[in-house]
Amino acid sequence: MSSGNYGLMAEFGSTEALLAAVHAARAHGYRHLEAYTPFSVPGLPEALELPRDRVALITLLGGLFGGAGAFFMQWYAAVIDYPINSGGRPLNSWPAFIPATFELAVLGAALAGFGGMLVLNGLPRLRHPVFDTPDFHLASRNRFFLCVRAEDPLFDSERTRAWLATLAPVGIVQTPATGTERAR
Amino acid sequence: MSDASQAMTAAGSPLLRGAYTYASITDKIADLVLARRSGRAFWTALLIAGAFTLLFIVAVSYLFATGVGIWGVNEPVAWAFAITNFVWWVGIGHAGTFISAILLLLRQQWRTSINRFAEAMTIFAVAMAGVMPILHLGRPWFFYWLVPYPNVMHLWPQWRSPLVWDIFAIATYIIVSILFWYAGLLPDLATLRDRARRRWQQVGYGLLALGWRGDARHWQRYDTTYLLLAGLATPLVISVHSVVSLDFSIANLPGWHSTIFPPYFVAGALFSGFAMALTLAIPLRAIFGLQDFITPRHLANMAKLLLACGLVVSYSYAVEIFTAFYSGDRFESAMVIDRMRGDYAWIYWLVICCNVLVPQLVWLRAIRSSPLALFVIAALVNVGMWLERFMIIVTSLHRDFLPSSWGHFTPTFWDWATLAGSLGTFALLFLLFVRFLPVISMSEMRRLNEESRGIDR
């Protein structure tokens, strides 16, 4: 039923106001909510009842892969592919393989973690409808935005706007969906 | 946010001076990059740094053209300045990671306003460090033979060599540092994008910001990632200098072959790192008027950490001497005596002076609260730590097992040129960073502001 509309945004000046608004919106029954803030606001994810993110898991896998890969590479090179007497040390001198193993484990984890974060966030995405919202550039400065998405079953631009007004925001603005089309 | 206010009251001076709002914090820091015109001080600094960078290029070109013989290295002192610089630069990097990662895990808010430039310092220092071992190779154009890659010679690196561990450690360290730094920059780049007026800034910062829009979901994952990176960087920073120390302690050379080296080197690294952080922070806040963000309390805290590391380093010196004699190893004890009384004794005593005695001044509050005094102390510690690396490397090498092969090292012009050049290049990179990126994390400052007051007018 979203009629070329991404959603409605209420603009707040403080975290308290935003958090209050979010709680109110959830209480009122809105489910498709989004919040845009200039910094990570404590308590906001809980208020929006966001699911636990999976970054940690991805990081762990990356680390395991890096470490295992590193040790295997060293073992394979030193024992199977190019066995040679170096300093009279045994071919599989595993203690000497530990440093590289550790370092590559860390590297794998870090790359996986950072990469995973970007992918899950759908970044990089240079073009997004919310950027067309008037005043939205303040979202990276000192304004806190609550967005009710148009696909929310309760969404009706008139009634939602009226309801949002009751939260005494700094302003209410509409986000056109055109951005999405153009992005696609 | 309660612990924050406790931290506030606990410490004498605040972490953020004066009445600031989200907006004013953002504007003040962003405008350093977007609006502010570089003053004469900046340009002179840039000019000098540029000149030394040029010297660096000349020194390196000449080195590649003729060979490492242009340096003073010889038999038995086959390592000298290049490796000294390497260890010293890596060490400097460590403080950056320590401040941004370990203090984050320890929930030390005071890190907020200094972590950004500390991380930049890390990256540039490690970059300088990374160059040195390559320069010091006899055939630098084959440096990549230390890296495992499929090659027509069907050869692999020799995994038991600490130099190979180095490659992995340093590479990992610089990559993770850059990730961590960039992750921290993302929201700020978005801010710059949104506040930029000039087109190229909008496009440039826009691209770098990857379309960050401050969505609550993103913030959630972002926080986890940032914490995880911090958690990874913490053991990493310990491991890196431990590996560097193994370059020496794996060898059987008296003065190198010692089990205390890893902690000893890590402490020394942080020691020199905090010194460098102070040497950079104090002029920085003066030139760019950041006294409100980098407050005396920040300086005092860093000074305290400096002192702490200094004490560990002093302890290591003592233990080194003790074990040399306690072990009864005649080579070890001869080495220690040579350090104190031999050709390079003056270096040893200078090291003791700069790294053991001078830092003790920090016990005095008066010294801690005087930026100038701290600046001088930090500078001396920087010198002292460089000399310490030199001492460990050269004095151990010049008199080893067979007296017949004892020798002496005297640096040449090109040794000094390489050192000065690397300093210049480091300075140049840092100045460019200051000019084009926010030296303080805006998003974190906003949050700090939020947590310490929770009000917005």
Add this chain to the structure above:
Amino acid sequence: MFDLPPVIDRRECMKLMGAALALGSSSCARPPLEQMVPYLSTPEGMVPGEPLFFATALTRAGYAHGVLIESNSGRPTKIEGNPAHPASLGATGAIEQGRILELWDPERSRAPLDRGQISSWASFNATLLDPAAPWRRSEGEGLRILSGRVSSPTLLAQRQRLLERYPHARWHEHEPAGRESVYAGTQIAFGRPLEPLFHFDRAAIIVSLDADFLAEEPGQVRYAREFAAGRRPERGTMSRLYVAECMPSLTGVAADERMPCRPSEVATIAQQIAARLDGSTDDRAHPWLRAVVADLRANRGRSLVLAGAGQPAHVHALTHYINGALGNLGSTVEFIAPGVQASSEDESIAALARDMHLGRVDTLLILDSNPLYDAPADLEFASVLERVRLSVHHGLYVDETAQACRWHAPAAHELEAWSDARAFDGTITLQQPLIAPLYGGRSAHELLGLLSEERSMSAHDAVRATWLQRFGAADFAERWRAALRLGVVEGTAARAELVSAPTLPPPPDAAPADSLELLFRPDPTLWDGRYAPIAWLQELPKPLTQLTWDNAALISAQLAAQLGVRNEELIELSIGGRRLAAPVWIVPGHAPGAVTLHLGYGRTRAGPVGSNRGINAYALRTSGAPWYAHGLSLRKLPGRRSLATVQHHHRMEGREIVRSATLATFRERPDFAQRESERQQPSLYPPFPATGYAWGMSIDLSACIGCGACTIACQAENNIPTVGKEEVLRGREMHWIRVDRYEESDAAAPRSHFQPVPCMQCEHAPCELVCPVEASVHDTEGINVQVYNRCVGTRFCSNNCPYKVRRFNFFQYSRDEPHLNAQRNPQVTVRMRGVMEKCNYCLQRIIPARISADRDKRRLHDGEVVTACQAVCPTQAIVFGDLNDPASAVRAAKASARSYALLGELNTRPRTTYLAKVVNEPQEREA
């Protein structure tokens, strides 16, 4: 030779930078291009890639040393001793090793010069044959020839013919390091000039009066072998060597009891020994003297007293008397006819100079001699030479004399021409050319043939003619070929002359006791200066001082203290109105009352390698006092001159590096060198299987005399570059096997020990562990190999090597010069800049041998592979072989109780080990 200018001028710097930037990060240097001599007609028996060996001889001061020349594809590349030759027995000295570089030296003269202008052989011949020359019409009046000591039968015959044809012509002989006093001594003792031959292996007691028979006497290599043979502690009997000398020599270091004394005091000592032989003992005598006399009297017929060529005739006469009185004549010392015209006084260079001064010399032909540099200073040779109408110089280089002569004719090298030469014991070797003259030089035979207008001018014909007479036409061809193949002419060794014990010669005039004396010595590596252009010999550390590229005023610490000078500070030596400024070098054990100068330095025309290095001792040397002079006065001068030594510290600092004991101790505890802590050290690592060959080396410190021949042999075998004085000063010399010297006991007269140090080939090699690119790895036969093309030059291996035997190419040391390239060993890679290198047990010799052994399905025999250092060692101190071969000599050596590992406590498990040193000190010293 590689000398980096200490400062790079701006243009040079910009040029290099430009190059660097142009080449960018891609490879900035290429390996040196190896150019080979094109090779057209295959000689008989030549297998491409396999070297051929030709027997010939090299002469030093007219004494032949038999050698085998390794020739690769027609290029002489390496010199080995000739086992069949009495002076060599398979070994050579350092100088002989260096001569191969002289052959290829691009600085050698390349064309006849007329007043310094390049001319042609045609016009040179025309000048010599000029019928208008006054001497041709006056039976040679005014024709003079000056040469070094001539022992070549052919040349002597030609000389004979020339002098018969031109009776008034005269042939003068001039050897800067001559042995006139030796012949004069026998003249006094036996009434005729004789050449003494010593048998050190037969002597239980050897007393050397200033005689460095291990380095300077003719036949020194043979003598070293015999000396060492008489001193194997395991054999039970060990000879004892007493030395009285001024400047510590190799012989002095080898001495069991050495007494420093001024050169002039040697005569007194000789007299005192002679006086006490009858048994008259007085306790006021010096303990050294008492010990000598006691031992001599206890070993009649088994003792040997000899004097050095630097001692005057009456000292020699005294030694002959002593030997006679002890009944040593015929047992430990024999005499043979010199085999050369003993030059009378009017055949000396002094006589020549006098005649030149008086204008009696019209034409002077100088054969391979350099009087302008090395003639006694009082002869003023340069000025009298100007009075000669036609002066002709014939030599390898355009040297000082060539510069001053009207004509210069390039000489053919000994390895380029036919000739023959006589060894110290009379044995004659036919010298055959290994290669056509590289620079169109001609031999002395050709010049003489030309001069006396003989039918054929070719050296080959001249030599054949001589031997056609000797061999007789019947079986000439066989004997000629046999002589060439063997390297000696059978049955030419001189028969011992019968001599009767001489009477006590009249006492000489005593020297002024309290005057400072100046001693001249031939340089240990450059001899009298003729080898100055040979870079290897310039960079070979002098045995005692470890100096390279320089000589110095060598003095005792005591004298230095009196003068208030330290090493490298300048002093002025003035004697007989002549002055010379020289840097000081303190030599422990040097006699306080004298200063030693080595000849051979301060040359002005010896090419870039030899010119303007060190100080010219000849400037103070007069014909009256050729070897030592009284009345020297010294003055400290301002300033200093840096001297490049390769060893700065000579004390062992309580580390058991060279382990030594007296013979008595050795008899009580043969295993005195063993340490419990070093036996069976545990290891965390499982041993690698050592089946097949297991190469190992053992070096006997009792046998090593520190001559440094191994260093140069290694340098020649392994294409090791020289680096030049500047680089040595920076501590970057490249020798793969160095000879360390350590001092023990009192500083005034310490006991020195030599210790050759090659790579130890550790089984737990510290260098391999730290190499990041597998450039330093172990092969299955236990050799720690260095893979040059894999090395990136981290130098970590060198840092981690406790023995510091690794050498690094800090610059592109190996010059890319066609002639030098042609000298190089084709089996050995020429290392480029930025690469680490080191000893690898002459792998290039092991592999071909192993391959040929594998080909006929057998194991290598012991001694089938011989390393370069082992082959050259005069005393056979170095033993190399397969440790898995139960019969191998090296295994036996390692089984000796004296065997120990250097720095064994580090548990690096070296394959190279040492045999501890044993000295045979007199009893009273031990008591």
